[in-house]
Amino acid sequence: MNELAARECLRQLVNTYSRACDRRDFALLRSLYHDDALEEHGDMFTGSADEYVVWVEGALANWSASAHYVTNMVFEIQGDYAEGETYKLNYHRTLDGRHEIITGSRSLDRFAKRNGEWRFLGRCVTLDWAHQREASTEAYESFAAASPHGKPGPEDLSYERLTLLGRFIA
Numbered sequence: 001m002n003e004l005a006a007r008e009c010l011r012q013l014v015n016t017y018s019r020a021c022d023r024r025d026f027a028l029l030r031s032l033y034h035d036d037a038l039e040e041h042g043d044m045f046t047g048s049a050d051e052y053v054v055w056v057e058g059a060l061a062n063w064s065a066s067a068h069y070v071t072n073m074v075f076e077i078q079g080d081y082a083e084g085e086t087y088k089l090n091y092h093r094t095l096d097g098r099h100e101i102i103t104g105s106r107s108l109d110r111f112a113k114r115n116g117e118w119r120f121l122g123r124c125v126t127l128d129w130a131h132q133r134e135a136s137t138e139a140y141e142s143f144a145a146a147s148p149h150g151k152p153g154p155e156d157l158s159y160e161r162l163t164l165l166g167r168f169i170a
Contacts, residue, residue, distance in 0.1 A: 006077050009118040010111055014086050017120075018068035024060055024152040026053050033120045034112055040124040049120075065150065067091040080113035081121075093135055103130045 013032060020029035033039075033049035040046045045055045060066060068090050075084040086107040093100050110122040150156055 003077055006082065006113070006118065007075055009113075010075050010077075010082060010084060011073060013111070013118055013120065014073060014084070014107070014109070015070055018070055018088075021056065021060065021068055022066050022150075022152065023154075023156055023158070024057070025154075026057050029053055029056065034114060037120050038122045039120075040122070042125070042127075060152070062095065063092045064095050064097055065091070065093040065152065067150075082111040082113075082118070084109045084111065097137060098135055099132060100135045101130065101132045104128045 016028070017032055019025070020032065030049060030053045033052075035049065037049040038046070039049065039052035044059075045052065047055070068088055070086055070088055072087040073084060075082055084107075086109060088105050088107065090103045090105060091100065092102075105125055105127050108124040108126065109120060111118050112121040
């Protein structure tokens with residue numbers, strides 16, 4: 001039962017990371033890491049959790065939208081330490097809305113449970129593939145046009161409708 005509970009906590013942690021990035025909830029993002037965690041993105045960035053949050057805030061400012069989809073997850077757990085490999089599909093739309101970049105990547109994660117809570121101890125991201133294309137403005141205007149569009153930040157509909165989820169903290 002303890003292993004099942006740990007696996008669920010790790011899945012929740014990985015999924016919350018995507019929500020924090022896509023909603024640009026940087027306080028939530030920082031809360032997912034232990035203070036001594038290391039984040040590695042190859043030549044783009046390597047540093048502490050605090051440094052990473054500053055870096056990712058600047059990086060995401062270059063995109064009008066992003067969506068990080070978690071697909072496969074594999075975890076190995078030994079007591080209060082775990083490792084995992086998470087496959088992801090990542091979507092980014094340029095500020096002018098004219099281009100989209102879609103990537104497939106994996107996060108090679110290390111986790112630690114301290115004071116009863118699992119958090120990231122280290123993340124190393126590896127890129128498997130990337131695709132860039134022109135965005136179809138017609139699709140955004142006609143397909144499901146009556147649906148509210150997702151937004152980064154606290155103006156996203158999820159913060160109004162899903163009151164049990166963590167609130168955006170500036």
